Amino acid sequence: MAEFTLHDLQCFDAVVRCGGFQPAAALLHRSHPSVFAAVAKLERQLDLVLFDRSGYRVRATAAGLSFHRRAQSLLRELDGLRTHAAQLAMGVESEMHVVIGDLCPRPQVLGMLGRFFARCPATRLHLHLEAVGGPWERLFDDEADLILHWIDKSDSRVEWLDLCKVPFIPVVAPGFLPETVKRPVTPDQMREFTQCIIRDTARHLTQQDYFMIEGAPQCMVADQNMKKEIIVQGLGWGHMPRFLIEQEMRDGRLQSIASRHLPGQTQELVVARRRDRPHGPIANRLWDHIQQEAASLRHSLILQNRAQ
Secondary structure: OOOHHHHHHHHHHHHHHHHHHHHHHHHOOHHHHHHHHHHHHHHHOOOOOOEOOOOOEEEEEHHHHHHHHHHHHHHHHHHHHHHHHHHHHHHHOOOEEEEEOOOOHHHHHHHHHHHHHHHOOOOEEEEEOOOOOOHHHHHHOOOOOEEEOOOOOOOOOEEEEEEEEEEEEEOOOOOOOOOOOOOOOOOHHHHHOOOEEOOOOOOOOOOOOOOOOOOOEEEEEHHHHHHHHHHOOOEEEEEEHHHHHHHHHHOOOOOOOOOOOOOEEEEEEEEEEEOOOOOOOOHHHHHHHHHHHHHHHHHHHHHHHHHH
């Protein structure tokens, strides 16, 4: 049996995953004839029929599917080897881009980053503050080395470390709701009152609507601190991260209207980075540093909650 090449395997893998030669060629940025020829060559070399070409769309045969399962492990190893080589070639990064999302407890997170970068004077930190879908977008536009925010954990392109859980509570200032609004409060009752929401900083991803009540007047702000101040001053209501309103809840400047109808939500704060991108030595050290400090971050937020 003649030796097949990695190029042949990559073309075969793309045809299986894409379901045809034309989409596989587009995925690999190669011509349709070159992909077709590579797969035909592989079949001759293996003396196997890898695809059933009798129908409108090509389909992998039983032998093709079995061979593909084994080939995938080799291709994953190849990707890992390329990533490792890229990391070795990078050296110490001169700069890093970190995105902090709107659900981060900033004093704790900034302190964690400050302690790390104080020991890395040769690496310049670029810190970005984004909201809602903005952190996610920056990560996938290759504008961030890592983000501290929520993520879609089902996306295989990212790896993450759990940091803490962040409860969001619907709150109002005392006297904001008239006495005619009966408890427990429902979304229908809140539709006539101004709802304060965070502006999504994503530029081209589909804008996300969290906690929004359709038809309610809106007051849109850039960050959680402005949102809190607007709610405290009785200019609107909204969902706030609990860590940010502990003092206001204790002294009565804010009141929860959470109920079975407006239950709030708990978000998972994580640190995330691309699994399919190389990471230099400083990025890997920062990853390890955040993992080591995660327990301290969770503990500080638990103490805040107990103090309420």
